[in-house]
Amino acid sequence: MTALAPPRLPTILPLGLARGALELRRFFRSRETVVFTFALPTVLLVLLGSVFGDHAEAQGVTSSQVLAAGMIAAGIMSTTFVSLGTDIAGDRDDGTLKRLRGTPMPAAAYFIGKVVLVAVTTVAQIVVMLTVAVAMFDLSLPDTAGDWLTFAWVFALGVVGCSLLGIAISSLARTARSASAVTQLPYLALQFISGVFVNPITALPTGLVVTASFFPVKWMAQGFRSVFLPDSMAAYEPAGTWELDRVALVLGAWCVIGLVLCLTTFRWRRGQDG
Amino acid sequence: MTDAAISVRGLRKRYRGSRRPAVDGVDLDVARGEVVALLGPNGAGKTTTVEILEGHRDRDDGEVAVLGTDPADGGRTWRARIGVVTQSATDLLELTPAEAVRHFARYYPDPRDPDEVLELVGLADAPRAVVKLSGGQRRRLDVALGIVGRPELLFLDEPTTGFDPQARRDFWRLVRALAAEGTTILLTTHYLEEAEVLADRLTVITDGVVVAEGSPATLAGRQSRPALVGWLEDGRPRTEATATPSALVAALGQHFGGEVPGLSVRRPSLEDVYLELLSAAAPEPALATAGGAR
Ligand SMILES: Nc1ncnc2c1ncn2[C@@H]1O[C@H](COP(=O)(O)OP(=O)(O)OP(=O)(O)O)[C@@H](O)[C@H]1O
Ligand SMILES: [Mg+2]
Numbered sequence: 001m002t003a004l005a006p007p008r009l010p011t012i013l014p015l016g017l018a019r020g021a022l023e024l025r026r027f028f029r030s031r032e033t034v035v036f037t038f039a040l041p042t043v044l045l046v047l048l049g050s051v052f053g054d055h056a057e058a059q060g061v062t063s064s065q066v067l068a069a070g071m072i073a074a075g076i077m078s079t080t081f082v083s084l085g086t087d088i089a090g091d092r093d094d095g096t097l098k099r100l101r102g103t104p105m106p107a108a109a110y111f112i113g114k115v116v117l118v119a120v121t122t123v124a125q126i127v128v129m130l131t132v133a134v135a136m137f138d139l140s141l142p143d144t145a146g147d148w149l150t151f152a153w154v155f156a157l158g159v160v161g162c163s164l165l166g167i168a169i170s171s172l173a174r175t176a177r178s179a180s181a182v183t184q185l186p187y188l189a190l191q192f193i194s195g196v197f198v199n200p201i202t203a204l205p206t207g208l209v210v211t212a213s214f215f216p217v218k219w220m221a222q223g224f225r226s227v228f229l230p231d232s233m234a235a236y237e238p239a240g241t242w243e244l245d246r247v248a249l250v251l252g253a254w255c256v257i258g259l260v261l262c263l264t265t266f267r268w269r270r271g272q273d274g
Numbered sequence: 275m276t277d278a279a280i281s282v283r284g285l286r287k288r289y290r291g292s293r294r295p296a297v298d299g300v301d302l303d304v305a306r307g308e309v310v311a312l313l314g315p316n317g318a319g320k321t322t323t324v325e326i327l328e329g330h331r332d333r334d335d336g337e338v339a340v341l342g343t344d345p346a347d348g349g350r351t352w353r354a355r356i357g358v359v360t361q362s363a364t365d366l367l368e369l370t371p372a373e374a375v376r377h378f379a380r381y382y383p384d385p386r387d388p389d390e391v392l393e394l395v396g397l398a399d400a401p402r403a404v405v406k407l408s409g410g411q412r413r414r415l416d417v418a419l420g421i422v423g424r425p426e427l428l429f430l431d432e433p434t435t436g437f438d439p440q441a442r443r444d445f446w447r448l449v450r451a452l453a454a455e456g457t458t459i460l461l462t463t464h465y466l467e468e469a470e471v472l473a474d475r476l477t478v479i480t481d482g483v484v485v486a487e488g489s490p491a492t493l494a495g496r497q498s499r500p501a502l503v504g505w506l507e508d509g510r511p512r513t514e515a516t517a518t519p520s521a522l523v524a525a526l527g528q529h530f531g532g533e534v535p536g537l538s539v540r541r542p543s544l545e546d547v548y549l550e551l552l553s554a555a556a557p558e559p560a561l562a563t564a565g566g567a568r
Contacts, residue, residue, distance in 0.1 A: 007383035009350055015380060022369070022377055029368040029403070095363030102328060102358030103423065104350040105381045272289075273331060 009104055016112025019105075023117040037083060037121060041075040042128055048197065049137050059232045063199060068133035069228045070196035073220035075129050076158045077190070079122040082183045084114060084166030089179030092170070092270055101268045111167070118163050126155070139228055147227045150244065154223035157251035161216050164258025171265045194218035200236035209238060216254045219247040278339070279427050279458040280304035280327060285336035287322055287482075296322040298482035300336075304460055306426075309453050311473035312462040315552060319482040320462040321361050324431050327460070328358050341427055354382055357425030359416050359433050367405040371397045371415045374404065375422055382423035391418045394448055396441065409436040417445070421452065428452065430461035434468060446471050466545040478548065480555045496547045506536035 028034060045068060052063035091097045100110060133139040142148050166183070173179035193208040194217040195201025201209060201218070212218040225233065226242035234242050282302040288295040297319040304310045312320045325331045327338065329345035338344060343352045366374050375392055379385035392398045395414040400407065404415065413436050420428060430449075434442050442465075449472050453459060463469055469476055470490040478486040478493075486494050501519040505512055505526060516522045519539050526534045 009354060009383050010380060018377065018380055022373075025373070026368040091365070094365045094367075095360070096365040098330060098360060099358075099363055099365060099419070101330065102353065102356070102360070102420075103378065103381045104354035104383075106350060269330070 012106050012108050013112070015105060015109035017116065019109050019113025020116025023113045024120055027117060027121065037079060038125055038128055041071060041078050041125065042132055044074075045071045045129055045132060046136065049133070059230055061229055061233055062137065064137040065133070065139050066199045066225065066229065066233075067197070068129070068137055068139050069224040070194075070199070070221040072126060072129055072133075072224050073158065073194075073217055074187075074191050074196050075125050076122055076155070076220060077162050077187055077217055079125045080118050080159055080162035081166040081169070082180075082187050083121065084118060084163055085169045085173070085183035086176065086179045087117075088114070088167055088170035089173040089182075090176040092268075093176035097268045098273075107266075114167070115163060118159065118166075122155075122159055142227050150223060151227045154220055154227070154247060154251070157248065157255060158216060158220040158223075161251055161254035161258050164255065164262050165216075168258060168261035168265050171267050174271050190215055190217040194221055196221055202236065202238055213250075216251055219250045223247040223251075277306055278303060279306045279308070279341060280460060281337075281339045282323075282327070283337040285323065285326065285338060286334045287319075287326060287331070288334055295334075295482050297326070297333075300479065300482065300484055302477060302484070304458060306458050307453070307456050308475065309449070309459045309461070309473050310475045310477060311469040312460065312477050312479065313464075313466070313469060313548065314462075314479040318479045320479060321431055322482075323479070324429055324460065324462060325360070328356065328360075328429055329353075330358075330360070354423060355426045357420040357423055357428040359420035359428075359430045361431040363416060366415075367403065369404055370402060371400050371404060371407070371411075371418065374415060375418050378419050379422045384424055386422050386424050388422060391422050394418070394421075396444055410438060410441055413437065414441070414445075417448075425457065427458045427460070430459065432462055432464065434463065434465065442468065466543070466548055470544045478551060480552060485555045486551050490544055493544065494547045494551050496542060496544070499542045499547070502538075502540050502542065504536065504538040504540075505534045511536065 048071075049064035049067055052067055088097075097110075130139070130141070134141065142151060169183055169186075170179060173182040190212065191197060193204065193212040194215070195204065195209075195212070196217065198204055201212075201222075204212075209218075222237060222242065223244065225237075226244060226247075231242075234240065237243065280302060281304075282300060285297050285300040285302070286295055287297040300319070300323055302310075302323070312323065314320050322331065326333045327340050327345055329340075329348050332346065338346075340348070341352060341355055345352075369377075372388070372392060375388040375397075379388045379391075389398070392400075395418045397411065397414050397418060400411060404412065407415065413433065417430070417433055420430070434445050437445060446468065449459060449461075453472075459472075461472065473490060475489055476487065476493050477484055488494065488496075491497055500515040500517050503514050503516060503519050503522050503526075514522065523534070523537070523539065526537070
């Protein structure tokens with residue numbers, strides 16, 4: 001009899017994709033989560049957009065169009081940072097992570113699964129918000145390849161950075177119940193100081209703008225304004241230009257910081273498990 | 275390769291913020307292919323011990339080898355060889371049992387057929403979401419996920435809690451089949467009958483310390499305990515403990531001139547011996563104290 005080589009452990013990527021499929025199935029089966037995940041930023045966009053109305057900002061651009069560009073940035077933070085932060089805290093609390101830890105599933109597959117989940121939900125979120133903005137506020141979609149390219153990299157860097165930060169902050173929450181408070185606070189605060197609700201951003205006190213400049217939302221919003229608004233609107237930015245190089249720099253830096261935070265703070269166990 | 279599946283020496287663990295250690299110097303050996311049951315009252319330290327062996331918790335002190343590896347640095351290959359059924363989990367709610375078992379099978383190099391596993395635990399026709407399963411059905415799913423990877427060593431922490439009597443008997447059959455295939459099993463349970471049926475060896479812990487060890491038939495000198503002979507005399511039940519039950523029964527037969535009314539002869543049950551052991555280890559049960567203080 002020939003000795004059989006021991007069967008090999010499954011490779012990581014297919015496992016990660018299988019986890020992604022499972023995560024999506026779980027997500028779309030819990031109707032409440034689906035409705036509230038997508039509804040919150042969209043409803044805010046509709047409400048605020050209607051309040052601001054078609055008050056003309058300048059250059060034939062309305063306040064609600066400026067708002068829409070910023071709200072898309074906030075929408076990304078909602079489906080990545082807020083969702084992942086609470087979702088993973090929930091996985092820790094309900095025994096999901098503990099069960100997985102008892103199997104040979106590698107941590108990387110778990111994270112790939114979450115990335116797949118977040119990528120799909122965020123794209124869906126953005127499609128919903130763009131549809132609303134185009135239909136209600138006459139937002140025009142970018143018409144040059146360059147603008148679409150900018151949209152793509154701002155989106156990608158924003159999603160990756162905010163997702164990693166969401167994974168990291170999930171470890172800060174002691175329980176799943178506190179996780180939604182822990183994630184909502186930075187989410188709401190950053191929206192207020194990053195020129196999402198208040199436009200132009202220069203209308204905010206300088207201290208707040210400086211603070212916001214250390215975080216991703218301000219730069220995502222600025223990047224999306226460069227995509228959806230005419231270039232003449234750059235005059236309303238703090239620097240008077242879109243500063244796309246700086247957008248890339250700050251968002252890229254947050255991807256790195258987020259990854260480091262994830263790797264150093266992620267824990268499989270609940271705090272009290274010892 | 276050694277013959278020990280589990281080898282533990284001087285295991286200690288104290289949770290942060292608690293004054294007494296949960297596990298206070300436990301030694302434990304489980305040979306390959308053996309089925310060992312860990313017994314002990316609530317809070318004795320069974321789960322703490324088992325979860326340290328599974329790599330779920332850190333220990334403060336002691337030497338631990340599980341399949342030759344320290345669980346604190348067990349990697350994927352090691353995890354593929356163990357199966358874990360923990361005491362409490364409320365996850366997977368949106369999936370069906372079949373989806374969950376099929377998915378978990380993918381994690382392992384040489385899994386069992388998921389449909390077969392579902393059949394084995396009696397969930398083959400439970401197409402509903404896990405959130406709608408009964409407590410016992412959920413527990414069966416936990417067991418299914420624990421065995422789908424064809425583990426060499428299986429940890430079962432109170433696996434049959436919430437099982438109805440039929441399900442428990444089915445589960446016993448499953449465990450014996452796994453043991454017959456050579457699976458090593460460490461289980462905890464509060465059902466003495468279950469321990470007696472399944473385990474080759476029993477280890478009793480209280481307050482984080484091993485107080486007795488032995489086979490179900492010989493634990494705490496059970497085999498040499500006097501037999502209990504019971505009968506009815508003048509309509510009232512009588513019991514007598516004796517080392518020579520046959521002689522007593524013969525004497526009773528003469529006394530009654532034939533059939534002895536309500537005759538029974540029994541050895542102390544595992545539960546009798548176990549409860550005696552515990553009351554010897556802790557003379558004042560906590561519940562009685564609480565009741566007296568009221
Ligand atoms: N996460 C924890 N943090 C603090 N103390 C804990 C923790 N888990 C268990 N303990 C304590 O450690 C002791 C042993 O608990 P353990 O769960 O190991 O007992 P057990 O024998 O499994 O009990 P049961 O039969 O009720 O499952 C108990 O006093 C318990 O209160
Ligand atoms: Mg326990």
